[in-house]
Amino acid sequence: MDRLLLLGAHCDDIAIGCGGTVLQLCRANPGMRVTALVLSGAGTDREAEERMALAALCAKAELDVTVLDLLDGRVPAQWLRAKEALEAVRPWCEPDLILAPSPHDAHQDHRALAKLVPTVFRAHQALGYEILKWDGDLAQPNLYVALPEQVLADKLDILHRHYGSQRGRTWFDDEAFRGLARVRGVQSGERYAEAFHAAKVTLRVGAS
Template sequence: MQSSQNRVLVVAAHPDDEVLGCGGTIARLSDAGAAVTVMFFADGVGARSAGGEIRQPELTERRKAAQTACRILGAEDPLFFDFPDNRLDTVPLIEVTQTLEKVIDEFRPDSIYTHHAGDVNADHRIAHQAVVTACRPQPGRDVRKIYFFEVASSTEWQTPGSAPSFQPTSFVDISETLPRKIEALKAYAMEMRPWPHARSIEANEHLARWRGATAGFKAAEAFMLGRELL
């Protein structure tokens, strides 16, 4: 497979979202020669303490897991930022967007993968809006494609009518890279839950098989195409 996406940026709210949403695609793109960078706005653990204080052992473990997952998938070493976990909606959007813009200016991706607008998690929705805002189509911009992914235990938990529903328009065949996605999910063992929780290994494999079946593949990841400039 020759990749038409040479520089890919995955914009995730928390470590593990990148694997849940597009881990198989990251592996496929990196195998095809694309340079893939993953960035995280928040640590994913701060909201678990009463006052939002960061527990250093948990933070260290989560970041090591993210680095391991990126190595498994073939992505570059991830970028970590320190916005408040599960409180991105308390930060002015311009601050989140400007942080992303700096990464875009440095990395100059031609494609971006990020969260769907209708996720039940507020941080996911802010990450989505930051991408849409930072990637306004203006002359001289490098970003040509934007894709929105689904995150099991967030996207499907939104209730009908409360937000836009996830209706995939693009499917990536991950029949060959699904084992690496599963391996990367296992790096986040502290975040995974036992079946039949939506954030279990089994649920994510079933989702990949179902998305594949709907597109004629053995396994797939589904996306909504946000924008494509040709």
């Protein structure tokens, strides 16, 4: 894998939803090019948190991060700006894999971004990550990535070290993050895992 595209509606979405997977991909593919686009948080403390967290997750990668200033909770009303942001990335980004929110996510910002992805990246492998929240929108995933215990520990350390603004949230704790990873591990025959939703998966066997 040479190119990875990470998409988030808010600062911390990527790290929470697929941080363990990103850690493993970057460690297994030194020098991989990672492009990250986050729709909200620009000019705030959250942008600084996001940049530090993504740098830690992608320590061995060539990382390019863009954080925009769309209003939190208003992405559907700012559809054109979100669409244009993705279109601006497309001419120079040919990702092997896209990690983005899931289309069924109950948060309107996550859902709007997820639905934009296939309108811009039509023939690319995209996986929708999941974010545990009050809404109870977890669905049965169809793709799992095993997380070794040390990778999960590294992910949790990055979350707590870099997202200080979120520490008071009721859902932002090790028990919640580790609990979901354990459930997905049970479902995939592993100790821990992150889970994704894939509308389509293409498997290439042998040399291209």
